[in-house]
């Protein structure tokens with residue numbers, strides 16, 4: 001199979017790329033940092049195609065897809081994984097540019113790439129789109145404001161896509177992970193403050209990027225007649241919270 005993964009230069013996308021190539025699949029690994037993708041390509045070999053892509057530059061996406069080399073042109077699986085959280089401040093203190101970047105990447109980028117790839121899947125009557133949402137799309141938490149809202153979009157967009165795809169063999173899943181250590185997620189969220197980022201993962205057993213890679217691989221290898229609509233996963237140490245009450 002040919003699998004296009006956005007955000008392949010780190011975290012879940014990198015872990016999944018390694019698993020898929022080990023299984024003999026072709027991977028189109030996309031991200032902004034081509035240098036990181038090229039390093040990955042050196043270890044993964046010809047089955048891994050590094051592609052420079054900024055998903056937030058929506059206008060550029062159709063041409064990038066059209067320019068893929070023949071062996072990689074048919075996209076059997078699209079993993080819309082590129083995304084980010086910026087900031088943990090409450091809304092009244094948040095930075096508007098951070099909000100805009102999250103919307104441009106997590107919403108507009110995912111939407112734009114899906115628009116570029118989906119028609120060929122429908123024409124072939126086969127294909128699979130896996131969107132990487134988050135528990136933040138269902139469970140509000142302090143400082144989650146726009147990040148959680150972007151992931152709520154991803155969840156509902158995934159469900160609505162499947163509704164539009166009725167009668168086709170094209171599948172759609174929204175994967176909704178909870179706390180995952182060992183990726184760059186919190187380093188990005190805290191704007192490079194690595195000490196703060198590390199503290200997020202102190203003191204409990206969390207999931208890892210490899211765990212999420214395994215789950216994505218399981219989805220990709222699931223039987224073609226089954227559609228996993230949504231899959232929410234958390235470390236056992238985490239659970240959805242009760243409603244907070246600020247006592248006097």
Ligand code: NDP
Pocket residue numbers: 006007008009010011012013030031032033034036053054055056081082083084085105109132133134135176177178179180181183184185186188209
């Ligand atoms: P990482 O920060 O480790 O990886 C994010 C990836 O997205 C990088 O490869 C980055 O590459 C890429 N990316 C970011 N912006 C863009 C862009 N504009 N265009 C193309 N690629 C981009 O994070 P994770 O692996 O942890 O997260 C992956 C996804 O999972 C995200 O959507 C995140 O929201 C979600 N998630 C993460 C959780 C966690 O706790 N870690 C839990 C639940 C969901 P580059 O910088 O090279 O462009």
Ligand code: 8X3
Pocket residue numbers: 133134135136177178179180
């Ligand atoms: C990332 C998981 O709990 O930090 O999407 O929002 S969380």
